[in-house]
Amino acid sequence: MTGLEHDQASSFHKVPNIKFTKLFINGSFVDSVSGKTFETIDPRTGDVITRISEGTQEDINVAVKAARCAFDSGPWPRMPGAERAKIMMKWAELIDQNVEELATLDAIDAGKLYHMCKAVDIPGATKTLRYYAGAADKIHGEVLKMSREFHAYTLKEPIGVVGHIIPWNFPTTMFFIKVSPSLAAGCTMVLKPAEQTPLSSLFYAHLAKLAGIPDGVLNVVPGFGHIAGAAITSHMDIDAVSFTGSTQVGREVMQSAARSNLKQVSLELGGKSPLIIFNDADIDKAAELALLGILYNKGEVCVASSRVFVQEGIYDEFEKKLVEKAKAWVVGDPFDPKVNQGPQVDKEQFEKILSYIEHGKREGATLLTGGKRIGNKGYFIEPTIFSNIKEDMLIAQDEIFGPVMALKKFKTIDEAIKSGNNSRYGLAAGIVTKNLDIANTVSRSIRAGTIWINCYFAFGDDVPFGGYKMSGFGKDHGLDALHKYLQVKSVVTPIYNSPWL
Structure with a gap:
C-alpha cells in the first residue's frame, strides 16, 4: 500500500475549467434568488474547486413551478413514448461525447477513480438512460372483464412532479437511476444533487437541454439537505419523492412527506451488508x-x-x-x-x-x-x-x-x-x-x-434493487423503478343493454 508523499499534492491532476455553477431551472442556468453560493471541495487536497449557487426554499418554489407547468400543460407527458425515447437517446449520445470531462468532474468532486468513472460509471449511466428510453413506448394498461355488466380498462399515467434527492458517493450513477425512469414515465422533476458533488449533475442538465428535453422537465437545484432537500420533501406541488441516503434522513423525508400532501415516497437507505x-x-x-x-x-x-x-x-x-x-x-x-x-x-x-x-x-x-x-x-x-x-x-x-x-x-x-x-x-x-x-x-x-x-456488486438495469428493514422501501432499476413513477387509473363503462343504462 503506497502512502502519499508530502509534495505529491502538487503533482495531482489539475482542476479543469468548471463551466456550470448556477442552478438549472426551466431550461436556463440562473443565480439563486438569495445570491448565496457555497464551496465545493477537492477531497484530494481540501482546496476549493469553485463556488456553486445555493438553492433555498425560494429557488425550489421557482423550480417546482416550472416543473408543474411543464407537467400540467407542457408536451413531455403528452408526447408519444417513442418521441420521449428519441430525446433520451440523443441525451445519451451527448454524454458519450463528453465522457472524459464528466469523469474528471466526478473524480475531483467526489474523489472517485477517474478511470473507473470513465469506464464504468458514465457508460453505465448512458446504458441506464437507454434502457428506460426503450421502455418509454411500452407503458400499457390492461383490459378487464368485470363480473358485472361493465367494461373496464386501466391507464398507467405519469405520477406528476417528482423530487429526486441523490447522494454524493455515485453522483452520475444515482442521477440517472432516478431521472431515467421518471423521464420515460412522462414525469417532470426537480433534482437536488448532494452539496458535496454538484458538478456533474449541472453538466448533465446542460446536455439534457442540448438533447431537446423541454424546459421545465428537468430542473437541477444544488443546495443543502436541511434547506433545499427539506423544501422538496414538504412541497405541496411535488407528487412523489425518491431519496437515496442515510436512514436518519430517510425518516425525516417520510415525516415531511406525510405532514405535507402525503406524497409517494421511495427510500434507498443505509446498509451493513x-x-x-x-x-x-x-x-x-x-x-x-x-x-x-x-x-x-x-x-x-x-x-x-x-x-x-x-x-x-x-x-x-x-x-x-x-x-x-x-x-x-x-x-x-x-x-x-x-x-x-x-x-x-x-x-x-x-x-x-x-x-x-x-x-x-x-x-x-x-x-x-x-x-x-x-x-x-x-x-x-x-x-x-x-x-x-x-x-x-x-x-x-x-x-x-x-x-x-x-x-x-x-x-x-x-x-x-x-x-x-x-x-x-x-x-x-x-x-x-x-x-x-x-x-x-x-x-x-x-x-x-x-x-x-459467488459474486458482488452484480448490478443490472433489469434487476430491481432496494432494501428490507431499515434499508428502506421502493425499488430502483428494472421495470419496478418505472412503475413507481406511474399511477393506475381505472376506467369503467356499462355494456350495451346493461341494466345500468
Whole structure:
C-alpha cells in the first residue's frame, strides 16, 4: 500500500475549467434568488474547486413551478413514448461525447477513480438512460372483464412532479437511476444533487437541454439537505419523492412527506451488508471478493460488504491472504491508473471514519491492518480490517461508509444466518460457496433485498434493487423503478343493454 508523499499534492491532476455553477431551472442556468453560493471541495487536497449557487426554499418554489407547468400543460407527458425515447437517446449520445470531462468532474468532486468513472460509471449511466428510453413506448394498461355488466380498462399515467434527492458517493450513477425512469414515465422533476458533488449533475442538465428535453422537465437545484432537500420533501406541488441516503434522513423525508400532501415516497437507505464465506470456497477468490466488497469506491457504497463472516475451517488462511491483499492496495491520486482507492469525499466523512476506527480499538477488536490517515493533505485513509469483533460493537452495527471491515469466524450455517441477519439493515448480502444447497438455504434465509452468490456488486438495469428493514422501501432499476413513477387509473363503462343504462 503506497502512502502519499508530502509534495505529491502538487503533482495531482489539475482542476479543469468548471463551466456550470448556477442552478438549472426551466431550461436556463440562473443565480439563486438569495445570491448565496457555497464551496465545493477537492477531497484530494481540501482546496476549493469553485463556488456553486445555493438553492433555498425560494429557488425550489421557482423550480417546482416550472416543473408543474411543464407537467400540467407542457408536451413531455403528452408526447408519444417513442418521441420521449428519441430525446433520451440523443441525451445519451451527448454524454458519450463528453465522457472524459464528466469523469474528471466526478473524480475531483467526489474523489472517485477517474478511470473507473470513465469506464464504468458514465457508460453505465448512458446504458441506464437507454434502457428506460426503450421502455418509454411500452407503458400499457390492461383490459378487464368485470363480473358485472361493465367494461373496464386501466391507464398507467405519469405520477406528476417528482423530487429526486441523490447522494454524493455515485453522483452520475444515482442521477440517472432516478431521472431515467421518471423521464420515460412522462414525469417532470426537480433534482437536488448532494452539496458535496454538484458538478456533474449541472453538466448533465446542460446536455439534457442540448438533447431537446423541454424546459421545465428537468430542473437541477444544488443546495443543502436541511434547506433545499427539506423544501422538496414538504412541497405541496411535488407528487412523489425518491431519496437515496442515510436512514436518519430517510425518516425525516417520510415525516415531511406525510405532514405535507402525503406524497409517494421511495427510500434507498443505509446498509451493513454481510458477506458469508463457507469452508468450500476458493480462498484466494473469496479474499479478493471480500476486499473489493469493502474497498470499492473507498468503502463509500451502501451495499459494501462491511461485515465478513468466514467459516472456521478456512478462517486462518483467509485472514492471512486478506491482510496481504489489503497491504498491497494502492491509495493515492484518483487520476493515477495504478491507484485502487482515492480520498474520502470530504472532511466530515473522513473524520467520521477515523472516529469509528478509534471506537473499534476501544471496544477491543483486533486491528489487523490499516487504521490511519495517509499523508497530511486531503482525506486519504488506509484500508482497515478488524478481527475478533463482537456483533454489538459499533463497527459491526453502524454503517461506517468507509474502507473499514469487521471480520468474524463462524462454525455452522445456522450461526452464519443468525449473524448475517443481526443488523437493523437489509440492503444486500453475499454468499461464497460451491454448495448449491447452502447457497439456496442461506439466500432464502437472509433478510435483504439483494443476494449475490459467488459474486458482488452484480448490478443490472433489469434487476430491481432496494432494501428490507431499515434499508428502506421502493425499488430502483428494472421495470419496478418505472412503475413507481406511474399511477393506475381505472376506467369503467356499462355494456350495451346493461341494466345500468
